[in-house]
Amino acid sequence: MFAGCADHTPLPVRVGDKWTAKILVCLRDGPRRFSELRVPLAPITPKVLTGPLRAVERDGLVTRTARPGIPPRVEYALTPRGRSLFAPLAVACAWNAAHGAELRAVRAANGGR
Amino acid sequence: MFAGCADHTPLPVRVGDKWTAKILVCLRDGPRRFSELRVPLAPITPKVLTGPLRAVERDGLVTRTARPGIPPRVEYALTPRGRSLFAPLAVACAWNAAHGAELRAVRAANGGR
C-alpha cells in the first residue's frame, strides 16, 4: 500500500511523534549539545528527549559524538540521510500553510477532541 | 517551529498513526462502505477502524453518508481537502523509495527496537 514502508506506518521513520521532527529542525543549522537541544524544545524533560534521540541515532539520521573530559560534552549532528528528511517535512509544512487554519476551524466547529 | 502547525506535532492531521493514511488511500478511487474498507485494511477490527474514521470525518477530510434502509448502507468519501493530502503523502513515499531500504538495514544492524 505504501511502497517501501513498514506495514504499520505510512512514514518510514519516527517523525509522526511529538518530538522527532522538532529535534531534526533544531539540528538543521549545525551540531547541538544535549542541553542546547532542551532550550528550544522546552519544557521537554531529559528522559523524554533521550527516547527519540536514541531512535534517530539508531536510524542513522543523527550522529552522537561524546568528547571526553569534565564536564562531559556530547554533540548531536544531522547525517546526510537525516538532512534528506527536510524535503518531505517541508511539503508537510506547505500543506499546513495552505490548509492548516481551515482544518483547525472545522475541527473546532465539530468539537475539537 | 513548524509554521501553522499545532505545537505538538509536525503534521497537522492524524496521518502519522497506523491507519489514517491507509484509509485515505483506500478511498482514493471512490467512495467505500464501512465493510469495504475493512477488506484492504484487514485484519482491522470495527472498533479500531471507527476511531480514525471519526477523526478524518471531524476534520473534513472525509464525508460520511448514511442511506436509510435495511440493511444500513454508509458511504465514506474523500473531500477535496482530504484529497489534497495525497501530495505530502506522495513525497513521504518517495522518500521511502529512496531511503527506506537503507534505513531499515541500518536500524536492523543497530538492533531493531
Added chain:
DNA sequence: CAGTATCCGAAACGATACTG
C-alpha cells in the same frame, strides 16, 4: 451492515529525583 461496549496490553509522554 455498521457499528458500540468492555477489557486488556504496549507505548509515548511527563514529573520528580538521582548519578558518573
Added chain:
DNA sequence: CAGTATCGTTTCGGATACTG
C-alpha cells in the same frame, strides 16, 4: 553536563462480544 531510574497518566491498538 548528560544522562538514568521510578512512577503515573494518557492514548493507541487490539480481542471479544453484542446491538439497531
